[in-house]
Each structure stands twice: as C-alpha cells, then as structure tokens.
Amino acid sequence: MCGIAGVVALRPETPPPSLRSLEAMVGALRHRGPDEFGLYRDRRAGLGHARLSIIDLVSGQQPMSNEDGSLWVVFNGEVFNYLELREELVALGHRFRTRSDTEVVVHAWEAWGEQAFERFNGQFAIALWDARGEELVLARDRLGVRPVYLCEHGGRLWFASEVKALFAGDPSIPRALDPVGLAETFTFWTVIPPRSVFQGITELEPGHVRRVSRSGTVDRAFWTPRYPVGAGSGFTGSLPEAVERVGAALEQAVRLRMLRADVPVGSYLSGGLDSSIIAALGRRVKGDKFCTFSLRFDDAEFDETPYQRAVAARVGSDHREVLVRRGDIAACFPEVVAFAERPLLRTAPAPLFLLSRLVRDAGIKVVLTGEGADEMFAGYDLFREGKVRRFWGRQPGSVLRPRLLERLYPYLARSPVAQQAMAREFFGRDRAEFAAPGFAHRTRWQAAAALQRLFTGDLRRSLERVDVIAQLLGSLPAEFSSWVPLAQDQYLETRTLLSGYLLSSQGDRMLMAHSVEGRFPYLDADVVELANSLPARFKLRGLDEKHVLKRAATGLVPEEVLRRTKQPYRAPDAQSFVGPGSPDWIAEVLDERAVADAGVFEPRTVERLWNKCQATGGGTQFSNADNMALVGVLSTGLLHAQLVRATPVRRPDLPFKTWVDREAVPGSRQDRAPATPDRSVI
C-alpha cells in the first residue's frame, strides 16, 4: 500500500510544479508508505509516491514508466490478478522489466485504455500521466477502498491520497469545512463522493475513471453495483449450489490476497462470523505461521474475547490482542481524527487505530479483514428491519405485524409497554411510504440529521434549501426501482456507509496510520458479482441474515460462532470522554471561543450537551443521540483545529530513491537528488 500525489498544470502558461510542493505532498503521506519515496516532474506535471513495499520489493519503485518514458504511473493499492493480466499482455507482445504489479498497470493502460480498469480485480487508486499527449488519467477501485482527493487551485489540478497532502502541496489552497459536506455527514455518517467535507476539495467517486487533458475533464463510471432485474436474471441455481459457489469464490479471494504478496499476511479477527471465515480460510492457504489480531474491550458490553480465542484456537493461529480502555480511546482520538480527515459520529475507528499499531509492531504489513460481508451478504439489522417495516407497511393497521419487531430487537419484548409503544411509533412512522426509495434507511438518516439542531444559525440558514437525502435519492441509477427492496437497501448501504465510513474512516485511514495494508476478500470482484447476483431469499432467509454465508461457513468456524447472535462492532462512545482523567484536549475543543471559531456548532448548545454528558457521568448509558452528538462535536472540533486552523505541515527533506526531474536546471537543486538516482528508467 502506498500514498500517491501529483499536480498538473491546467493552462499552458502555468509554470512547472515546484519540487518543494511535490516533496511536501509526499512528506504528508509518509505514514502510508515509509519504505521508499519517489518523484517525477516535467514541464506540465509532477507525480509523487510514498511506498509501502509489498510486491517486488527490489524493483517496484515508483513513479514508474513505460519503455520509452512517455507514460508515468503512481499507484496505491493492489491488482490481485496482475499475474494473469501480465500473461495476457506478454502474449500481446508487451515486454516487462520488473515483477511488479505496477508495471502491469502501465502496460494494461497501453493495451486496453479505460477498459483496463474493469479487468483489475483489486483495490487501487491510480494516476497515469501521458507526458506526450499531456493527459492525466485517474482511476479508483469499484468500492472505494483506496482514496483520491482533488483540488483545482492556481491554474493547477492537485490530487493526493489524503487531503492533508493537498494542503501541504500548496498552503495557499483555502481550507474550510463545507456546509453541505457537514449536512451529509450529520445524516449519512459520511459525505457522498464526489463531495468532501472540505470546500473546494472533491473525491474521485469509487469505480470511476477521470481523464484530464487540454480538451477538458471527463468522468466515467467503469463499474457500478448491479442486482438482478426480474425473474430469470441473476443466479438461477439452487441454494446448495449457491452455498458451494460462495465458499469457492471466498476461498479463491483469500488465496489471491494471501499469496500475491512478498511479505507475510495476517488477519483481523473480531470473533464474529465474517472475520472468522476469513481467518480460517487464510490459515488453510498458509500452512505455517499465521498471525491473527483482535481487539478486546475493558467494557464487557463491547468485548468478544471468548469468541476470538475460540476461533484462534480452532484455526491454530499465532494470536495477538490489544485491550482497549475508555481512556485509550480518548487519548488517541485527536490522532484518529487527523488521520480520518472527517467528522466521526462514532469512536469505533479509534480501537482500529490501536489495532493497526499492534499489527505494525508485530512486523506484519498486510492483514485480511471481514469488512464488506454485511453489505454483500445482507448482515445488518437494518436489512431485517426494512423487511419487517415494509411487511407492516403493506397492512399498516395490522396489530400482529409490528410484533415482528420484537424478533429483531428481543429487548423490546422484555421492555415496559412504554418502550414498545414508543418503538412502534418510531419504526412505524412513514410506513405508508414502504415502497419509496430509501425507506429502510430513512429512520436512521433522520436520527442523525436531527443533530443538525446543534449547528449555528448561520450554518442552518445556509442549508435551508439543501435536502441531502433528496439529493442522494435523486442520483440513484435508473434501474434502482426495478431491484428488489433488499438489493435497494444493499446498494444504499454500500454507497454510503461502506465506502465513506467503513472502508475509509474505519478502514484505509486507520490501517495506513500505521503503514498497514488491509485486504478485503468479501470485496473481491468475483465475490461481489456472485453475491449481488443471488436471490434476496438466499441472503436474508426469513429474518435469518447472511444465510448463504453461514451455510458456507459450516465446518469452517466453531459452532458457537456460527450460532451466536450478531454483535455489531461498537466501542464506548460518549463514555470515553466523560468522567475523571479525561484528557486536556477536550476542554480546548469545547472552549467557547474554539467552538465559535470553527463556526459549525452553537457554543451555548454545545455547553448544554457537555453539561448533560458530564452530569450523567461515565457510569450510565447514553442515548444513541447523545453518543453521536458528543462524538460528532468533538471530532468536528478536532478536525477544524488540525486541518483547517493549523498551518499545513511541510516536512523536511525525505530521502528520495526515485528522482526523475525533466525540468532540472543544471547545477540547481541536484543536491536534493539521491546519490544514485534511478536513471535507468528515464
């Protein structure tokens, strides 16, 4: 895994990019790739690369070019089927100098153009610079595992894996939070690309390729999720056949991710079904030492230690754990936000920040995770809830149908009448709209959006005519309404929470903070296509979630893991920040002047929130709203302080291993180049 950065002049009269800018961008991405640094510059463009060496450790340096030096690439991520693609390219007459996947990207572009990206089974962010045709090509993997941010400023297009690299590249780029990006975050828990939470900064959409040349900018989706439409489309086999196909596809996905690496690969292990399957398959591929890594929680409510240890024992892995206490979350939260680069409504990324540190300290650079299984195979309560509420909506007066809610949320059956009546009120509102797009998600979105009441009057006025839910629902693909309700819910979940939050704030950013690459077998191209093609009843059978996956896992994971009730991954939220011993940064972020300076929240309202949270102390349960509100206020304040208010950090010189400067003036700055620059590629 790596960090990429670059800049391209958009006007003929714009001077060449400065080396200092490129160096600063690479420096800001150092955590993503601490092993080697590379830089390329010509009259029109510059590319930068921070490398985490995983494949072809010796000769995989970047930026890398084609044979005649007319095409340059920087590449973050993996194309897992690169060996198969390489064979095809060799058959087409392409000659390779290295064993790296990066070189395959270069030749694939030459051979297939934009169609190359559909052939990639991987997780990638790629920038190709055609120096002869003066064209920049940016591409991002299907589901957005790897990030690319963009900014037009001063007649140039800047791009980088992280926003902080854009700000470091040119400190005159304005830094401000975007009102609509904030409204989206305080609705969906994430912005919806191409929007970012920073004004003037955009994100390349997952599954998209962008071409930037003199004739303009063109964006195109090379992949979008597809689900069966009508009878006869999609998977037509039996359930046992589906179980077999899913098992085989997952094993192949794990195999590719284990073996396409020149360094050891470990696995995260949550104790749930998804990561247990991955760990078991990973161990099957790799006979010898195989490391698993788990989070334990001091708070029993969130802890899954017994299940983790049961799986580790069954798999026979070298198992490592990190115990997370509330204070640990509070202590690392400023760093977590600086890496996540967005407001967070949950602290759940923080323990994953600590977990990737454990991985790095164990000397492992790559881990498999179970991320994506809940989206692809329908694991979330939201999907079950949507099914029950739609069922109820078709007979809105039914007394019996809402009682199915008790099967979803068993605590309701034990609750006083009060909570049952209130729950019916909550889950039953809008049930007449059961056929509308976004029906299942709307209750959750509205619960988060209600927190916008904390926004300042100015911010709320600027958002008066903005309806982010309507915008999202207005951007759905034409075939959306011909999909079955579960597929619609899966699509929305994938487009919002998976790409923007789970793969980013909880994924790439927390892993990369400690230079660890995550690999996601459930997001393998073949697994995704297979899962999406399955009939809804194979995934959500009655109210049994991930049915086909559970069947495929039989015999692979311990019986108790197969049978246990799904426990969503959570960490202590507001509880982490209240009570004695809370760190000093909290008072600084909540200080009236700091809150007013950030301009997002009304200081008096923040004070009310904080008073309430403190009054309840650390012992009691916080409501979902209080948790989201406090974490959201703190993370937004930290984001503003660290990425908006603070001057961008421009690190001192890095030791560049690859240094290709076609704009070099003899005698100047040559001292900056490495002693033995890689000139063979020029």
Next chain:
Amino acid sequence: MSRQQGAVADVTRRQLEEVALETRDRMRQFVVDNFYVADPSDLADDTSLINSGLVDSTGMLEVIAFLESELGVRVMDQEMIPANLETIGRIVDFVARKRAAAGPAT
C-alpha cells in the same frame, strides 16, 4: 352560581392556567437543555418529540424521569404512550389530568 362562587371558580381556573403555563415552561426548558436545542423557536407545543428526532427511546426514559422527579407525576406503564407523551402540549395536558385525578394538592 353566586357571584362569589363565580369569582372562586375564576381564581381556580387562573391558578390552573398558571400551573399549566409553569409546567409548559419547565417542560420546554427541560427539552431545550436535555436535548440541546440551539433554537428554541423550533420547538412548538405540537412538535413531535419523536418524529423530529429530538427524543429517541432512551431520551423518552429521560422525559419520564423528569416528569416523576421534577413535576411529581407518577407515570404508569400503560400511560407511556405517544398519546400522552408525543409533544410538549400532550405532556402538559397529561400532567394536568394526572394532577386533577390525584385531587387537590395538600
């Protein structure tokens, strides 16, 4: 009704109205503080506390705790329904009914 009786009834009605006003104000203040409302003018007597997203299920337990500890009203299980608790207006009416049923304060 004699004039005197009429005057007493007027006074009682005024007292009841004052109590209701006080209940309404205290209830509003509680919602504003406890659910951190930046702009109290958003909060009408008939704003649905649940549908507006101000109060979730845990929040409703906080409302009930407030009624019991601060307004001295015991809320029975079967009374915890939207008809009684969904809006500030309904809560004020509910409190008034409960107090009336409990008889004159001693």
